[in-house]
Amino acid sequence: MRYAVGIRRQALVRSWRARPLRLREPFFSVPREAARIRTRCARAASDPAVSLHVWETHAPVLLELLDRLERPRVLELGMGYGSTPLVLTRSASSVSLETDPSWLARFTRYQSDDHRMALWESYTEDAWTDCPFFLEPWDIVFVDNAPARSRQGNLLAVAPHARFVICHDTEETRKPAASDYRWDFSSFRHVWTYTRFSNYTTVVSNVEPIPLGHLPGIDGAPPARERDSARS
Ligand SMILES: C[S@@+](CC[C@H](N)C(=O)[O-])C[C@H]1O[C@@H](n2cnc3c(N)ncnc32)[C@H](O)[C@@H]1O
Numbered sequence: 001m002r003y004a005v006g007i008r009r010q011a012l013v014r015s016w017r018a019r020p021l022r023l024r025e026p027f028f029s030v031p032r033e034a035a036r037i038r039t040r041c042a043r044a045a046s047d048p049a050v051s052l053h054v055w056e057t058h059a060p061v062l063l064e065l066l067d068r069l070e071r072p073r074v075l076e077l078g079m080g081y082g083s084t085p086l087v088l089t090r091s092a093s094s095v096s097l098e099t100d101p102s103w104l105a106r107f108t109r110y111q112s113d114d115h116r117m118a119l120w121e122s123y124t125e126d127a128w129t130d131c132p133f134f135l136e137p138w139d140i141v142f143v144d145n146a147p148a149r150s151r152q153g154n155l156l157a158v159a160p161h162a163r164f165v166i167c168h169d170t171e172e173t174r175k176p177a178a179s180d181y182r183w184d185f186s187s188f189r190h191v192w193t194y195t196r197f198s199n200y201t202t203v204v205s206n207v208e209p210i211p212l213g214h215l216p217g218i219d220g221a222p223p224a225r226e227r228d229s230a231r232s
Pocket of ligand 1 (some may be wrong): 055056078079080081082083084098099100144145146156227
């Protein structure tokens with residue numbers, strides 16, 4: 001009996017760690033979570049010992065770009081507690097798309113006329129298919145979606161209409177990594193990669209230089225040889 005209670009308590013603690021109370025209804029608050037992420041980013045910027053969770057390592061880049069653009073219009077591909085609170089609170093208008101219905105259901109109560117959310121179920125491993133939102137002009141497209149490899153196809157599809165595209169989890173282009181996103185930024189005029197955390201975030205643009213050079217990062221697309229050797 002005591003053993004069974006112990007096992008149940010361990011399972012509860014594990015689930016709270018994976019999704020702490022502040023991220024659960026009725027405790028979750030979009031503005032409070034956005035403020036928390038901003039504070040974490042500020043602490044990480046001033047203290048090298050502070051890190052962010054791997055799923056939110058894009059936050060300093062997304063926040064900084066959102067802050068710099070006037071009334072940004074944002075397309076978010078792949079929702080979650082790391083990016084969606086920032087998009088909802090810092091963009092003037094947004095569309096957030098998600099491939100997992102139960103994951104999307106966690107966020108739909110926070111949508112509004114200015115901040116729409118939708119399920120996108122038409123995709124292959126290589127790209128989402130026939131998505132009309134890809135053809136709209138966006139100030140920022142944030143690419144952090146499933147399936148993992150469709151991120152590169154989505155990047156190329158949104159590129160002609162986007163001012164900036166932020167791609168999360170790009171470290172495989174610069175160092176050995178277990179991932180297989182097959183990123184290729186060689187067709188972009190401006191490329192910059194944020195390298196502060198183990199998961200990298202790359203911003204590309206064919207319109208204007210990336211205004212984030214004051215953050216720790218590397219300018220330019222990785223040379224082909226570096227890309228190939230990082231994958232082998
Ligand atoms: C890397 S996650 C997206 C994270 C999100 N952009 C953020 O910053 O919080 C990519 C996809 O994984 C899926 N997913 C399913 N369960 C998840 C979970 N527990 N945590 C994060 N993503 C999950 C969702 O379809 C999500 O769009």
